[in-house]
Amino acid sequence: MKFEEIAKYLERVEITTGRIEMINILTELYRKIEDPQDAAILSYIILGEIHPPYKGYELGMSEKLITRAIAFASGYDSSEVEKRLNVLGDIGRVAEEFISKKKQKTLFTEVLTLRKIYNTFNKIAQTTGEGSVDMKIKLLTGLLINASPLEAKYIARLADGNMRLGVADMTILEALANAKGSRERKPILEEAYNKYPDIGEIAKILYSEGWEGIQKVDVTPGIPLRPMLAERVRSPEEAWEKLKGRLAAEFKYDGERMQIHILGNGEVQIFSRRLENITHQFPDVVEAVKKHVKLERGIIEGEALAFDPDTGDFRPFQELMRRKRKHDIHETAKQIPVTLRLFDLIYDGQSYLKKTFPERRRRLEEIIDENELIKVSELIYPKTLEELKKFFLLSVEQGFEGLMIKSTGPDSIYQAGNRGWLWIKLKRDYRAELTDTLDLVVVGALYGRGRKAGLLSSYLMAVYDPENDVFKTVCKVGTGFKDEDIMEMNRLLKPYIRDRKPARVVSQMEPDVWVEPAIVLEITAAEITLSPIHTCAYNQIEKNVGLALRFPRFTGRYRMDKSPEDATTEKEVIEMYQRQKKIVVEGE
Ligand code: ATP
Numbered sequence: 058m059k060f061e062e063i064a065k066y067l068e069r070v071e072i073t074t075g076r077i078e079m080i081n082i083l084t085e086l087y088r089k090i091e092d093p094q095d096a097a098i099l100s101y102i103i104l105g106e107i108h109p110p111y112k113g114y115e116l117g118m119s120e121k122l123i124t125r126a127i128a129f130a131s132g133y134d135s136s137e138v139e140k141r142l143n144v145l146g147d148i149g150r151v152a153e154e155f156i157s158k159k160k161q162k163t164l165f166t167e168v169l170t171l172r173k174i175y176n177t178f179n180k181i182a183q184t185t186g187e188g189s190v191d192m193k194i195k196l197l198t199g200l201l202i203n204a205s206p207l208e209a210k211y212i213a214r215l216a217d218g219n220m221r222l223g224v225a226d227m228t229i230l231e232a233l234a235n236a237k238g239s240r241e242r243k244p245i246l247e248e249a250y251n252k253y254p255d256i257g258e259i260a261k262i263l264y265s266e267g268w269e270g271i272q273k274v275d276v277t278p279g280i281p282l283r284p285m286l287a288e289r290v291r292s293p294e295e296a297w298e299k300l301k302g303r304l305a306a307e308f309k310y311d312g313e314r315m316q317i318h319i320l321g322n323g324e325v326q327i328f329s330r331r332l333e334n335i336t337h338q339f340p341d342v343v344e345a346v347k348k349h350v351k352l353e354r355g356i357i358e359g360e361a362l363a364f365d366p367d368t369g370d371f372r373p374f375q376e377l378m379r380r381k382r383k384h385d386i387h388e389t390a391k392q393i394p395v396t397l398r399l400f401d402l403i404y405d406g407q408s409y410l411k412k413t414f415p416e417r418r419r420r421l422e423e424i425i426d427e428n429e430l431i432k433v434s435e436l437i438y439p440k441t442l443e444e445l446k447k448f449f450l451l452s453v454e455q456g457f458e459g460l461m462i463k464s465t466g467p468d469s470i471y472q473a474g475n476r477g478w479l480w481i482k483l484k485r486d487y488r489a490e491l492t493d494t495l496d497l498v499v500v501g502a503l504y505g506r507g508r509k510a511g512l513l514s515s516y517l518m519a520v521y522d523p524e525n526d527v528f529k530t531v532c533k534v535g536t537g538f539k540d541e542d543i544m545e546m547n548r549l550l551k552p553y554i555r556d557r558k559p560a561r562v563v564s565q566m567e568p569d570v571w572v573e574p575a576i577v578l579e580i581t582a583a584e585i586t587l588s589p590i591h592t593c594a595y596n597q598i599e600k601n602v603g604l605a606l607r608f609p610r611f612t613g614r615y616r617m618d619k620s621p622e623d624a625t626t627e628k629e630v631i632e633m634y635q636r637q638k639k640i641v642v643e644g645e
Contacts, residue, residue, distance in 0.1 A: 058095055060169040064207045067103070070222050072557075076527055079224065079560045083232035093264035097257035098175045100229055105220040107178045109255040111281050113334045114182045118193060118216045120148055126194050127152050127213065130201035132160030146554070149221065152213035157206035167203045174200065178215065219552055223559040223573055225622060226256050227526045237263055249274035251283045251474030252410070254332060275408050276473070278318045278354050281328035282403065283474030287461060287482040289493055289629070291636055293446045296462045296481045303466045305414065306448050308435040309458040309482060310398050311374050312362035313618070315339075317346055321354040330618050338380050341390045342397060345430040352424050354406055359399035359434070366394050371456065399425060400434040400461070403471055414469040414479075438465065449483060459484040476626070493633070495520070495606070495625040496616050499576045500528050500559070501568025502550060505535075505543075513550060514543050517568045518580060518609070520593050522627040528574050529627055530564045531593040531604065532582070537611030545615075549576050563592045574621035579614040582606035585634040594631050604634055 066086040073079050083103070090096045101107050108114045124142060128135040133155055142151045167173075177196050184192045200212050214220050230250060234243040249271045250259050262270045276282050290296045296304070315335075316328040325343045327336045336343060342361060350357065363372035376393050380386070402421040403409050409417050415438075422433055435452075439445040449460050462481040463469065469479050484493055497518035505514030515535030519528035538546065553573040558564065561574065587598065588605030595603035616623075 058090065058099075058171045060171055060174055060208050060211075061205055062089075063099065063102075063171060064205075064211050067211055067220070067222060068207060070103075070224060070560075074558050074560050076228075076525070076560050080228065080232050080235065083224070083229065084235040087232055087236035090264070093261040095171055096233075096264040097261040098171055100233075100256045100260040102171070102175070102215060103220065103222065103224050103229060104226065104256060105215060105218050107175060107182065107215075109257065111254075111328060111332045111334050116178065116182050116193075116216060116218065117185075117189075118181065118197065120217065122190065122194055123148050123197065123213055123216045124151075126197035126201055126216075127155050127209075129194070129198040130159065130204075130209075131155035146551070147214075147221065148217045149210040149214035152201065153206045153210035156201060156204060156209035169200065169203055169208055174212065174215070181216075221555070221573070223561055225526070225561070225574075226250070226254070227523070227622065228561070229256055230259070231526065233260055233263055238268065242268070245271060247474070252276050253280055254283050254474075255280065276356060276404050276410060278320050278356055278404060279326065281316050281318070281332040281334075282356070283332070284314065284316065284330055284358070285401075285472050285474075285480060286476035287480035288476060288478050288632075289482045289484070290462075291483075293442060293449050293460075293483060296460075296483055297442045297445060299478055299481060300462065300464050300466070302442075303464060304445075305418070305436055305438050305463045305465050306445055307400060307461045307463065308398075308452045308455075309461045309484070310360040310362055310371075310434070311458045312360040312371075312395075312398075313374070313377050315342070315359055315361050315397070316403075317342070317350075317357050317359070319346065319350065319352050319355045319357075323347070331620055331623070338386060339390070339395065340386060341430070342395060345397065349426040349428060349431045350424055351426060352405055354404070355402070355424070356404035357399055357421065357424075358401040358403065359397045361395045361397055363393050364396050396429060397431045398434045399431065401471065410471045410473065412470065413465065413467060414463050414471075415465050417471065434461075453485040476629075494579045494581050494612055494614075495531075495630070496577050496619055496623070497531065497534075497580050498528055498574045498621040498624045499546075499550065499553075499572050499578065500530065500562045500564065500574055501566070501571050502546075502554075503533070503535075503569045509543065512543055513547055513570065514538065516546070516578075517564065517566060517572075518578070518606075519562065519564075519574070519624075520627045520630055521622055521624045522563075523622070527561045527563050528621065528624075529592040529595070529603075530562075530566060531591050531630060532580070532606040532609040533566070534578075534580055534606075534609040534611055536609065537613065539613075542611070542613070546576075549615075563595075565590055565592060577616040577619040577621060577624050579612045579616055580606065580609050581612055582610065583608040585630060585637060593627050594634070597631065598634070604630055 069082045124138045128138045181193050181196050230246045231243050253274050314330040318326045325346045329335045363376040402417045460483045464479040499516045500519045501517030502513035503515045519530045553575045555571040558571050559573050584607050586607045587602045591603040591605040593604045
C-alpha cells in the first residue's frame, strides 16, 4: 500500500478531536488493508513503533540526527532546520515544511510504500557500530528525498518515536474489531492481546487466521503478558465479605513487580509491570532464577525488593529505582542487592492461566528452591476473619504495605490485564486521608506566576475510563512539587504538549496547554467531593455533576512504571467515593 494514502488517513486522525470519529477513520483505513503483514506493520507504525516495545528495539535517532536528515533531503543548512524546530517544537511539522520548499527537485522519485518505510526503519534499527550514525542519517534522508511533505511529517515523527496521533493500543483493537467484524468483538481481541500484547502479531493473526486464530492465542515464554491487577478494600471485613471467606492472604511487598520468563535455551528474561524488558538491570536476579527455579520453560511472577545485606532489612522502593539510572549495573547490584518474593506461576510448559489460584500456588512452591534471594511470598489460608485480621496486623508490624487477598474459589483464574475482585489489596493506614493514593494522568498544564512564571507549574489530572478508552479530569494539582520537580515536569511534558485537546481526553476545563496522556503521577488528597467542573463520573452520581479530589497533592512519586491506561480508573474513584460516604455515615 502506498504510504501517501496512509499518511492522509493519519492526518485525519491527528486533527479529529472526537474519539468515535478517530475509530471510524482507523476502521476505514484497516478495511483498505488486505495483506496480514501490512496490517501488522500499519499497527506498529500508528503507535510510532516498528516492533512491540518489549523487544527493546531502539532506532537510535535523536532529534539532532533527524534534523540533519531533513537538512540533507531539503538542501538547507542544519542550523536553519534546528531554528525552526525550536519554534515549532514538532519534528514532523518541521520535516513537512522543509520538504515542501526543498531546493533541488528530484528527477526520479521512488513511490514510497508501507513496506519500504518499514524495511528502511528496520535497517536503521539494526545499524550499529562504527559509522552507524552516518548510515542511519543516509537511510532516513533516502526516505525523505522521496517523500511528499505529508509523508515526510509522519516519517520524521516515526523516527522520533512519537506520532502525536493520540492513538493507543486499545484504540487500534477497537478499529480492528470494527474492520473485521463489529465493535462487540473487541473483548475477544482484548483477551488475546492481554495474553500476547504484540499489536502487530494480533493484527496479523486476525487478517490471516480470522477470529478462530485469535481465540487460540495463549501465553508464550518470551512474550510478556499483561499483568493481573487488584481491586481495593478498606478493611479485612470487607475483603472477607467480598470473597465469602474463600481466600488466601499474602504479605503485600512494596518493591518492583517482575514477570520472569525462562525460555528453554537457558535464557532468562525479566519484564516490568509495563512489559519493558528490564533483564539487563538485574543480572543478579537472572543468576538466582537460573540456579533456584526448577523449570525448563516457564513464566513466574513476583515482587523484587531491595535489601540491606548487613542487616537483612528491606529497603525502600526508591532504592530499587536507582538501578535504572546506574550504568555499572554489576557494581550497583552489589550495593543494592535484591531479593524476590514470588507470588504466581503462569506457565510451566503448559498455560496455567485457567487454573485456580491454589493450583498455581502449589505448583509455584514445587519449583522454587528457596534461599535468601528467592522465596515464595508469605501466605496463609485463613479459616476465620480473626485470623485474617491478625495476619494483616503482622504484615504492617513487619513494615510491609498490608495484604494481597486472593480468591481461592473455582473461578480464581489468572486474569491477564484485568483488575477484578479475584485479587484485593488491603493497605495499612486505611483510615488516614483517602484510603489510597491515586495514579493520575497529566492531560493539561497551566503556567505559574511570579517565580514560576513561564513554567508549567500546575497540572490537570485525569483518571482512565477503560470502557470508553478515554481520560476524564478529576483535579488540578499544583501542590507537592519541589522546584526540581517543576523543572522535571517541564522536561517530561515537552514532547506531549498539544495545542488542541487530544481526542481521548474528556474535559470541561481549558488548561493553558493540552498534554497527550503519557505521564502518570501519584497523588493523595483529603477526600473525594462532588464537582460541577470535572468530568470523572459525570452524570453518574448526580445529574450535571462529576467527582473531584479535594486538596490534591503530588506525593513525589513519578509512576514511570505505569502507562496512562494503567492509571486509576473512573470506576475505582466512584467506589472510593461511595466507601468514603459509608464511613462518614457510619461514623456519625
Ligand atoms: P496496581 O498494580 O494495582 O495498578 P500499584 O502499582 O499502584 O497498583 P498497588 O496498588 O500498591 O500497586 O498494588 C498492586 C501491586 O502490589 C502489584 O502490582 C504487585 O506489584 C504488588 N504486590 C506486592 N506483593 C504482592 C503479592 N503478594 N501478590 C500480588 N501482588 C503483590
